[in-house]
Amino acid sequence: MPTLPQQPAEFHVFDTSLRDGAQQEGLHLSVPDKLKIAGYLDELGVTFIEGGWPGANPADTEFFRLAKDLGLKNSKLVAFGATRKAGAKASEDALTQALVDAGTDYICIVAKSHEDHVRRALRTTLEENLEMITDTVTFLRSQGKRVFVDAEHFFDGYRAHPEYAIKVVQTAHDAGAEVVVLCDTNGGMLPSWIGDIVRAAAETGANLGVHVHNDTSCAVANTVAAVEAGVMHIQGTFNGYGERTGNADLSAVIPNLQLKFGWQVLPPEQLAELTRVAHAIALVAHQPLLGRQPYVGQSSFAHKAGLHASAIKVDENLYQHIDPALVGNDMRMLISDMAGRANIQIKGEQLGFDLNDRELAARITEVVKARESEGYSYESADASFEMLLRDQLDVLELPFTVDSWRVFTEERDGTNISEATVKLTAKDARQMVVGEGNGPVNALDGALRAALIPAYPQVADFELTDYRVRILDEGYGTDATVRTLIDTSFDGHTWTTVGVGTNVIEASWEALSDALAYGIITKLAD
């Protein structure tokens, strides 16, 4: 066993999902979105939450104004900004003043640490850049702030001009920065390159942090390498959001440090919230969470190969690197047409059903195989599998009965509309509802919910988070069989249902109505 690094007396997990994470292409966070995410991060208990750049961005100014009322219990808010302009004074700089006015105890400012960037991008002298750092940090300190300095392009800067890069760290440290954060801004580093550079910077006596991007697919590894070399502050984002290839994914860095090094980064009971929080943030950020995302993805403890099923019965730890419960995830057996009776039994037991009866298990396996040969895929549709299981075990009580539905789409004078009608009975009351939408499935979704809300008001909070269509037998034109998968979320849980048919609307309807039925049966207290 290798020697494990010791946890420093003080260690910061600094989340920048709301600032650097929001730089991701296609990711848009409103102020309420940001407030919600800050709440989740506080529940999890990261040390710092960087909220944005007040003054530079009106929405961020607003965020800091409203965040004061969040009542954060575990985390501290940080306002992000930059060193003052060349040739100016920090005390007279409007942006610096906006940072002070944000009202946080902590401020993180970015400073250039690469000679070429100072000369060519900032277009000032090396000396003036140092003076900008000293002046800004000193001023903020004089206003009672605690200051972190992000040394931008530090790793590239060190490799090109080591002396100047180190001088920047020294200057920030001497001016009173509590942590100097070494940034791999362009994301081009490899883990084996990180250690020596971190150790060189440590000779300044500064407390060091690290902030890296994922351009070599090594952001998590680079962060871990920096920790091994002695940094006491790590910056990253949840689910790895960020500009270009993203930032270091804290949902992987945190459990790596806690479970591989044995550190206490978070209290164990909060680490067990990791999966829930990662999914909740993904939901607010409107980004589907990749099934294979380490630690927190839906597939990250899933087993498919029949090869493994019998061995897993012996000892599941033979086939998983950690106990998934530690991060709030689950071991899942995938149900696929490759899967035999053993898989079905394990899966059934996980869902709380007794399938020890071999004959029963064999019969259900046959049903699953027959349905999968029609195009159903239960591997990725646990909720539909549970509905099938309940049906086979005669314990399925459907919360509503659909009498009929119809949907039409029409174009007239270049305008499209889709309109759906659903007729159903729920809790002995008949409902007849019309819904409109962007397309037929959206219209059906709206009508079905509206028809269910009188009997099950919480259905209004079911969120349809993903809808996927796959044509199974390409080459058959519009007459092909299609499979639709729908993800639905409610109260931190997400479930997937599947529908199949040659008619895409019929297949979507099946997945949709099963999604709502499953949610009502399993997620709502009676």
Add this chain to the structure above:
Amino acid sequence: MPTLPQQPAEFHVFDTSLRDGAQQEGLHLSVPDKLKIAGYLDELGVTFIEGGWPGANPADTEFFRLAKDLGLKNSKLVAFGATRKAGAKASEDALTQALVDAGTDYICIVAKSHEDHVRRALRTTLEENLEMITDTVTFLRSQGKRVFVDAEHFFDGYRAHPEYAIKVVQTAHDAGAEVVVLCDTNGGMLPSWIGDIVRAAAETGANLGVHVHNDTSCAVANTVAAVEAGVMHIQGTFNGYGERTGNADLSAVIPNLQLKFGWQVLPPEQLAELTRVAHAIALVAHQPLLGRQPYVGQSSFAHKAGLHASAIKVDENLYQHIDPALVGNDMRMLISDMAGRANIQIKGEQLGFDLNDRELAARITEVVKARESEGYSYESADASFEMLLRDQLDVLELPFTVDSWRVFTEERDGTNISEATVKLTAKDARQMVVGEGNGPVNALDGALRAALIPAYPQVADFELTDYRVRILDEGYGTDATVRTLIDTSFDGHTWTTVGVGTNVIEASWEALSDALAYGIITKLAD
């Protein structure tokens, strides 16, 4: 600058997308899919393509039968299998024979190298496990095969019982395995743990390879660490597909070695195909390629921060870790930028239009960019591109005018019907037609054809051969933007049209009506 590792005289890039990659939840590859992907991998020039497990899986047996006719130019096929059963003889083992029969020169067999797995999962003795390795390798060698051995759970095995793990490597090497591949099967390793273990295994004198999974989000970094410690063979998958969290992503490992270490893993002109091949594989695998996937993702060289814009003008290399052209990517990776003026001119000329006028070409490029930013993709829809070109050049004469269309789908008493109405004018005659079908698009297709046949009887022979739907912004539920692509064939010609909308029916209608209009304009003699 750190010392860079030297490239070994022989170095293998071993792709297992078709075998281990296919273990990913939700990823289903048909035999034609696998043949297509093998073709792409060969174009790129990976050393080895592991195609599956012949004998264990009928589809894989079929793949190897058909793959013989692929005429691969750069890559060699490898059949995957396991050591023979305990207590049996390799020469009498049906699965071993199936490996031989697959007809590849190279075979890769998996062997257990973790004491606990031998005892508890395989349920045999440590000695018999070694004998299984020797017997299987020796037999395959006697059949003229070149053999690789995957040492399963090697890193965990070494940490728990180093002597036995090393003995497995030694045994495989002594029996004639050309490479022994150290596997992090459960994916729990960190880069700093890899080096010492690889160096310990190297003392056996075996050529070593590495095969890791991404459970700590370090698969790429762990592969690079193993390379730094001296392995001459790396296994991975394209886009990181694989069981649980996936395998090491070759689309990141290859450029890391080539561009960070200066190795020649692929000829530079083939490395420039990396982005194209990664996307082509994603398309066949039906997996959306994450925008922030390192090196090849659409966002991975995209800049959002206004902060950078002016600096990028000074020198774009200040803000990117490599020149994206080296991997066939682009600094502004919006789809629209794939279509520069030169491309449009070349494409236009191929279609027989004169686009030498720079201003005209620039204007058309702008239109294409605007449409692609809405979600259109002309790369795969030549017919729609030609329609757009004709429109811009004022030479588009539409063969019919649609007044309106509508389609409805309904379910009553468990039966589905879809019915469409189309009203249009063709050759001065108004047509009003109703069609039924398996789903709304099929019904629209039927009605539109029926309405066109009086004016253009040959439309009856237009065959709609493929219909594909892609959700562009997953995570938006049923409200997402979708792109549909339709292939139509007539008289030996096939053409593709595209439609986009938040309404799948509207998008399908657009592709459908363009498909028939294009066919009438270009394929029918007047």
